[in-house]
Amino acid sequence: MTGAQALLESLKKEGVTDFFGYPGGQVLPIYDALYNEKGLNHILTRHEQGAAHAADGYARVSGKVGVCLATSGPGATNLITGIATAYMDSIPIVAITGQVPTTLLGRDSFQEADVTGITQPITKHNYLVKEAADIPRVIKEAFHIARTGRPGPVVVDIAKDAQVNKLDFKYPDKVDLPGYKPTFKGHPRQIKAAAKMISLSKKPLLYIGGGIISAGASAELKEFAEKLNIPITTTMMGLGAFPSNHPLALNMLGMHGTAYANYAVQECDLLLAVGARFDDRVTGHLPTFAPKAKHIHIDVDPAEIGKNVRVDIPIVGDAAQTLKDLLEKIKPEKSKHDAWLAQINEWKKKYPLSYKKDGQLKPQYIIEMINEVTKGDAIICTEVGQHQMWAAQFCQFKNPRTWVSSGGLGTMGYGFPASIGAQVARPDKVVFNIAGDGSIQMNIQELATAVINKLPIKIAVLNNCFLGMVRQWQELIYDRHYSHTNLCANPDLVKIAEAYGAVGIRITKGAEVKKALQESLKVKDRPVLLDFVVTREENVLPFVPPGQALNQMIID
Amino acid sequence: MSRRDRGGEKGKAMKHTISVIVENKPGVLHRVAGLFSRRGFNIESLTVGETEDPKISRMTIVADGDEQTLEQIIKQLYKQIDILKVFDLPKSESVERELALIKVHANEKTRGEITQIVEICQAKIVDVTEEALMIEISAETEKVENLHKMLEKFGIQELVRTGRIALHKGNQN
Numbered sequence A: 001m002t003g004a005q006a007l008l009e010s011l012k013k014e015g016v017t018d019f020f021g022y023p024g025g026q027v028l029p030i031y032d033a034l035y036n037e038k039g040l041n042h043i044l045t046r047h048e049q050g051a052a053h054a055a056d057g058y059a060r061v062s063g064k065v066g067v068c069l070a071t072s073g074p075g076a077t078n079l080i081t082g083i084a085t086a087y088m089d090s091i092p093i094v095a096i097t098g099q100v101p102t103t104l105l106g107r108d109s110f111q112e113a114d115v116t117g118i119t120q121p122i123t124k125h126n127y128l129v130k131e132a133a134d135i136p137r138v139i140k141e142a143f144h145i146a147r148t149g150r151p152g153p154v155v156v157d158i159a160k161d162a163q164v165n166k167l168d169f170k171y172p173d174k175v176d177l178p179g180y181k182p183t184f185k186g187h188p189r190q191i192k193a194a195a196k197m198i199s200l201s202k203k204p205l206l207y208i209g210g211g212i213i214s215a216g217a218s219a220e221l222k223e224f225a226e227k228l229n230i231p232i233t234t235t236m237m238g239l240g241a242f243p244s245n246h247p248l249a250l251n252m253l254g255m256h257g258t259a260y261a262n263y264a265v266q267e268c269d270l271l272l273a274v275g276a277r278f279d280d281r282v283t284g285h286l287p288t289f290a291p292k293a294k295h296i297h298i299d300v301d302p303a304e305i306g307k308n309v310r311v312d313i314p315i316v317g318d319a320a321q322t323l324k325d326l327l328e329k330i331k332p333e334k335s336k337h338d339a340w341l342a343q344i345n346e347w348k349k350k351y352p353l354s355y356k357k358d359g360q361l362k363p364q365y366i367i368e369m370i371n372e373v374t375k376g377d378a379i380i381c382t383e384v385g386q387h388q389m390w391a392a393q394f395c396q397f398k399n400p401r402t403w404v405s406s407g408g409l410g411t412m413g414y415g416f417p418a419s420i421g422a423q424v425a426r427p428d429k430v431v432f433n434i435a436g437d438g439s440i441q442m443n444i445q446e447l448a449t450a451v452i453n454k455l456p457i458k459i460a461v462l463n464n465c466f467l468g469m470v471r472q473w474q475e476l477i478y479d480r481h482y483s484h485t486n487l488c489a490n491p492d493l494v495k496i497a498e499a500y501g502a503v504g505i506r507i508t509k510g511a512e513v514k515k516a517l518q519e520s521l522k523v524k525d526r527p528v529l530l531d532f533v534v535t536r537e538e539n540v541l542p543f544v545p546p547g548q549a550l551n552q553m554i555i556d
Numbered sequence B: 001m002s003r004r005d006r007g008g009e010k011g012k013a014m015k016h017t018i019s020v021i022v023e024n025k026p027g028v029l030h031r032v033a034g035l036f037s038r039r040g041f042n043i044e045s046l047t048v049g050e051t052e053d054p055k056i057s058r059m060t061i062v063a064d065g066d067e068q069t070l071e072q073i074i075k076q077l078y079k080q081i082d083i084l085k086v087f088d089l090p091k092s093e094s095v096e097r098e099l100a101l102i103k104v105h106a107n108e109k110t111r112g113e114i115t116q117i118v119e120i121c122q123a124k125i126v127d128v129t130e131e132a133l134m135i136e137i138s139a140e141t142e143k144v145e146n147l148h149k150m151l152e153k154f155g156i157q158e159l160v161r162t163g164r165i166a167l168h169k170g171n172q173n
């Protein structure tokens, strides 16, 4: 069989059913092999960036490895933003790119780009395949590396002649990677020390991140927190890992976190970080972060421990396994931490998330309504900006893998293609993409992909005719100099939706919101774009100004 | 641990010799060099060569940086799939060498003095012309630098150094 056929066989061996791509000269052999392929559903996006984000959204929702495919040169460079987005959020994707034939490599040939060189700092690993016979082994390794340990993107760049040449196909059943051995079990001595520290603590706080979701550790986390009566605050990446309405949930911390979560961080005497990485959007001014607390840090990636803060007890290991091991070593005491939890409840009562209800159409209200009509069962994707933060604050989550948002890279244009991946992975679920009018225009061409594949995604545009988040910073920090953030020349988004064959609905009043949302839920065979014309200069609050301590936030 | 210690501030920069054992695969050098530059570590020298196993190479890197950054770089290096082992080689526990070739101006008047310096420094003259001497030295970095300094006044025409290589003295691996 040819290298291209071997590639498709290998993907099937890895359990791939759907993937996203865009053809071109150096992947023609692969597309030719796809022509008669029945076992793989290839979805043609309208831009390679869309394919990369769709693979990423697919991975976040399904827990499987997402796959995208692009041609050499510009096809491959168009994937870069998507690969970097997946890298920053530790999402397992395998990105396959065509490369010029080996005889033309290194000569600045037509559509040649040094893909392994360009992607080196934004991949967990990458490969340049020059021999057809290497394809099965490389694909096996790529999937293994992408999904194990701390997950991440892997690029496989395949020269055209390797796609064409013949090989005897045999899929390896083991990988041989002597330099790659992720640690799954925490060190018993560290676990014992951590157990003791937790037992002695009076005001412990769990600070959890996306690592809980990638480790599938939600059940272990819930048991741990409930048995030991420890409250939980969540990074944006960790949303969904713990039910938002649980009495122990403090929800999101950090720059736009809840006031009660940030106060709890500053007041706790023990911070137990699990699968989180002390990102600057979380910690605010680092030397004043959690000033009274001892730190325990559990992470599967040893390089995360001690990177941003020094910790008292580091534990390298899988989150689910480590929480289980740790719980076994601690004797739960009834009503322990009651005073601490009472203090937190007081903050919750005094500083709830809120916004001014002044009769205008408020973005926060729309999120509340989305929540209400979907009962917290939808998959929520977002773009990047104010709408993303409001979604993170006001959406109620019940389950992991229902929140899909670009955290580390903060990629505008991510949400819509990611929602395509999400809907392909979960046709049974209602999928929303909560967007700003700026972000949605970054990958709006994917409406064609959603329409032709009959994907009933609901795109809720919180249309403020501004690059709202940047405008907010300009208002609060740059003397209201609204430099190049006014999007007054926006096109008519309803007409755009209709031009693509989607449904478009414009909403201008609060009273119309619920009805429009219910209307959108009835559409099952195409996307619906809801253009919510919201108040223009609403701010996301609370807000911890950059360089400030978490308790120095602006609340209203 | 004092509260100020928790993070955010940079510590004092120090010179380190780091050994990196890698699989002999394309792109590995790029990966290692890229990691150093991205994390703000200045590479002073980097040597690569095969080990006793031809599938495996050893890189010896001399770099400048504070302890915390060094720890981060070692961890980041470890994460790379093609990297098998990484360790810091403390001077007291290892043998270090560096080779240099120095071409220095020499005439009838200075040749004798230069030869003396070369002898004292346990270096070697490897080529002679009418206006120059080429000198080879294999020694610890400080000694190479010392010889360089001693020869400077005669006028150095050209100089090349291999960069440091080092091995742990005991049975570490």
Ligand SMILES: Cc1ncc(C[n+]2csc(CCOP(=O)(O)OP(=O)(O)O)c2C)c(N)n1
Pocket: A383, A384, A385, A386, A387, A388, A410, A411, A412, A413, A435, A436, A437, A438, A439, A440, A462, A464, A466, A467, A468, A469, A470
């Ligand atoms: C690709 C990209 N370019 C620029 C930015 C910087 N940026 C962050 S938020 C934002 C404004 C987003 O505007 P919009 O999508 O309308 O959302 P809003 O903040 O108004 O809700 C910009 C420009 C970014 N995050 N990503």
